[in-house]
Amino acid sequence: MTATIRLLGAAEARAAISGLCEVLSDCVNGGASVGFMQPYTNVDAEPYWRGVADAVASGATLLVAAEIEGRIVGTVQVGAAQMPNQPHRGDLKKLLVHRAARGKGLARVLMNAAEREAAARGMTLLVLDTATGSDAEAIYPRLGWERVGVIPDYALWPEGGLCATTLFYKRVA
Numbered sequence: 001m002t003a004t005i006r007l008l009g010a011a012e013a014r015a016a017i018s019g020l021c022e023v024l025s026d027c028v029n030g031g032a033s034v035g036f037m038q039p040y041t042n043v044d045a046e047p048y049w050r051g052v053a054d055a056v057a058s059g060a061t062l063l064v065a066a067e068i069e070g071r072i073v074g075t076v077q078v079g080a081a082q083m084p085n086q087p088h089r090g091d092l093k094k095l096l097v098h099r100a101a102r103g104k105g106l107a108r109v110l111m112n113a114a115e116r117e118a119a120a121r122g123m124t125l126l127v128l129d130t131a132t133g134s135d136a137e138a139i140y141p142r143l144g145w146e147r148v149g150v151i152p153d154y155a156l157w158p159e160g161g162l163c164a165t166t167l168f169y170k171r172v173a
Contacts, residue, residue, distance in 0.1 A: 010057035019072030021045035033131035073101035132164035
């Protein structure tokens, strides 16, 4: 099955909230440290995605989605709203792939699309952080991201307990 990768506008993001909630709740309940605690439901995720749709509408966020057979199975965001002295930088956020869709290369195609969209908007540098020791941490070096370092006790795992975060950057233009 081939995935369709799309940059979502505000109306499309709002229309996709149900599918986006499913992906986020699946990832959090699967142990992804992306800011939320377990147990996490689709209902819990809805306010978050409404805020993302608003950020898309204002131009503060780029939202890329992966769909298979019309169902959203992955997503990634680029935070585009920066301080006046950082118009060249974006924050890569929440690379999420539903557990049922993993192993198909979706993380790579989502990241490639996010990097292209950021570059098309004049960004030349992207940064991200990810839970140290997570499956996600291993993805970024394979995609050309440079590891900067580790911050201990940065956040909590979704099931509890402190975790460190690893910082990465990538030049995209």
